Amino acid sequence: MAQNGSHPVWWKDAVIYQVYPRSFADSNGDGIGDLPGIIDHLPYLEKLGVDALWISPCFQSPQGDAGYDISDYRKIDPLFGTVDDYETLIRDAHEHGLRIIADMVPNHTSDQHVWFKEAMASEPGSTSRARYIFRDGKGEQGNEPPNNWKSVFGGSAWTREAERQDGKSRQWYLHLFDSCQPDLNWDNPEVRTEFESVLRFWLDRGVDGFRIDVAHGLIKEKGLPPCTERATMVGEDDDKTPSDAPMWDRDGVHEIYRSWHRLLASYPGDRMLVAEAWVKPLSRLARYVRPDEMQQTFNFDYLLCRWNADKYRKIITDSLKAMHEVGATTAWVMSNHDSVRHASRLGLKDAGARPQGIDAAHEQPDEALGLRRARAVIFMTLGLPGSVTLYQGEELGLPDHTTLDRKYRQDPAFFRTDGEEIGRDGCRIPMPWSDKGPSLGFNDTGELWLPQPAQYKNYAVSVEEKDPDSTLALYRALLAARKKHGLGTGALHWAEPRDHVVEFLNSGIRVVLNCGDKPISLPDGKILLSSLPMEEPGQLPANAAVWMTETTD
Numbered sequence: 224m225a226q227n228g229s230h231p232v233w234w235k236d237a238v239i240y241q242v243y244p245r246s247f248a249d250s251n252g253d254g255i256g257d258l259p260g261i262i263d264h265l266p267y268l269e270k271l272g273v274d275a276l277w278i279s280p281c282f283q284s285p286q287g288d289a290g291y292d293i294s295d296y297r298k299i300d301p302l303f304g305t306v307d308d309y310e311t312l313i314r315d316a317h318e319h320g321l322r323i324i325a326d327m328v329p330n331h332t333s334d335q336h337v338w339f340k341e342a343m344a345s346e347p348g349s350t351s352r353a354r355y356i357f358r359d360g361k362g363e364q365g366n367e368p369p370n371n372w373k374s375v376f377g378g379s380a381w382t383r384e385a386e387r388q389d390g391k392s393r394q395w396y397l398h399l400f401d402s403c404q405p406d407l408n409w410d411n412p413e414v415r416t417e418f419e420s421v422l423r424f425w426l427d428r429g430v431d432g433f434r435i436d437v438a439h440g441l442i443k444e445k446g447l448p449p450c451t452e453r454a455t456m457v458g459e460d461d462d463k464t465p466s467d468a469p470m471w472d473r474d475g476v477h478e479i480y481r482s483w484h485r486l487l488a489s490y491p492g493d494r495m496l497v498a499e500a501w502v503k504p505l506s507r508l509a510r511y512v513r514p515d516e517m518q519q520t521f522n523f524d525y526l527l528c529r530w531n532a533d534k535y536r537k538i539i540t541d542s543l544k545a546m547h548e549v550g551a552t553t554a555w556v557m558s559n560h561d562s563v564r565h566a567s568r569l570g571l572k573d574a575g576a577r578p579q580g581i582d583a584a585h586e587q588p589d590e591a592l593g594l595r596r597a598r599a600v601i602f603m604t605l606g607l608p609g610s611v612t613l614y615q616g617e618e619l620g621l622p623d624h625t626t627l628d629r630k631y632r633q634d635p636a637f638f639r640t641d642g643e644e645i646g647r648d649g650c651r652i653p654m655p656w657s658d659k660g661p662s663l664g665f666n667d668t669g670e671l672w673l674p675q676p677a678q679y680k681n682y683a684v685s686v687e688e689k690d691p692d693s694t695l696a697l698y699r700a701l702l703a704a705r706k707k708h709g710l711g712t713g714a715l716h717w718a719e720p721r722d723h724v725v726e727f728l729n730s731g732i733r734v735v736l737n738c739g740d741k742p743i744s745l746p747d748g749k750i751l752l753s754s755l756p757m758e759e760p761g762q763l764p765a766n767a768a769v770w771m772t773e774t775t776d
């Protein structure tokens with residue numbers, strides 16, 4: 224087991240389960256999941272066999288971007304509960320052997336944050352405005368935005384303030400995301416001091432770590448030079464580096480993470496930071512997890528990888544190498560609240576592609592094929608050394624809602640692109656806990672902030688709990704075996720490469736994934752777990768995977 228001094232470091236091989244609170248479980252029937260809902264389901268999560276929960280933001284927020292627009296970092300939004308509930312969650316989770324990772328959003332606040340309200344009410348050039356990024360517009364009347372930067376969600380990254388009462392010129396403020404998410408000015412020491420204090424506030428309450436939202440965005444290039452492309456966060460799997468974009472991955476971000484590293488190190492219990500950094504290439508990503516910075520950074524190259532054995536092998540090899548060079552482990556991930564669920568992506572013709580949402584007008588994924596591949600790919604993911612982050616519902620094999628009507632859409636990206644981008648609602652549908660009831664056990668009232676598709680009934684926890692061949696049963700078995708054999712802290716050894724096959728050894732377990740559409744022969748050994756019933760001895764069907772032990776006994 225990984226050691227820090229004399230004790231094991233829990234996060235190195237941890238399996239982290241992402242809870243998206245508004246869609247996890249709703250205790251009071253208002254249609255939105257909440258903290259008591261999470262607390263009620265801790266036994267389920269313990270039984271699943273994960274080590275930690277990453278809780279997406281539930282801080283006070285007008286919910287302009289589903290909570291990623293925070294108006295008070297020290298309060299819990301009444302939609303989700305109270306600070307007391309959060310403390311109960313931490314305490315109860317710890318009793319169930321689960322750590323809690325909070326989601327911290329330092330790149331921007333809500334436009335309803337007291338700082339931004341003060342800034343809007345104050346003069347250009349004031350200290351209140353210096354906490355954000357205000358600029359005069361271009362052109363004689365200042366009618367043009369200060370530069371050509373585009374928001375990640377579409378449209379300009381600048382919004383002009385409304386008519387001023389004092390008749391002074393109206394400035395523009397920067398928002399890399401929605402206009403309700405003004406970017407903070409991290410060159411301002413006051414911003415740094417405030418966030419250190421916010422981190423302490425939650426560390427004092429016992430959180431075990433933080434996921435850092437948009438970790439690559441905090442520092443902008445001096446002078447805000449023009450940018451040729453839309454500030455998209457998603458690189459395709461072509462290794463193109465966006466590091467010349469003046470808003471991403473500036474060297475200055477690292478000093479911030481060094482200071483947070485020191486802050487966390489002053490607390491007991493191996494607290495950790497995990498970066499959401501859409502950064503390429505891997506050598507740049509690795510800079511976020513140098514020994515004095517964060518502990519982990521999500522591996523989005525892995526999430527973005529197509530269903531292709533050569534590509535998987537390359538990304539795994541390159542990732543392990545890049546992280547090893549800085550002494551870090553890799554944090555594998557396949558789905559999250561910003562991406563079409565992988566069970567759906569793997570059922571597309573371009574299998575594994577990451578569209579910006581799917582609706583009825585788009586190619587519909589092949590649900591059975593997607594599920595079959597999702598059940599197979601988790602053998603590879605959980606077979607790798609390092610840590611793994613699961614997204615709620617993937618343990619059920621949940622697909623996206625791919626036909627959600629436009630009238631239900633809530634993602635700001637949908638509105639800012641005039642519907643050109645469908646957005647992320649399809650992967651944020653409330654969880655099906657039961658095959659009975661109007662909201663499939665999400666609550667008792669049937670209220671739902673987003674409707675569930677009909678087929679979610681078939682994936683309900685109540686159904687899968689009864690079925691020994693369900694995806695849930697498979698995840699439980701894999702997680703238990705991963706722990707038992709110490710795969711998370713093991714080392715990977717490749718087998719001789721074969722077409723369409725990913726095959727490696729880790730801690731006495733042989734992982735074989737068949738990405739092809741024909742059966743392949745398996746080496747000798749005993750099959751420990753398989754993604755499908757094995758029809759012919761010694762043969763691994765198409766789109767399937769096994770874990771084997773090396774011995775034949």
Ligand code: GLC
Pocket residue numbers: 288291292328400436437499560561
């Ligand atoms: C991150 C979050 C995403 C959010 C954005 C702006 O990418 O994961 O959900 O919309 O940051 O905070």
Ligand code: CA
Pocket residue numbers: 249250251252253254255256257302
């Ligand atoms: Ca609720």
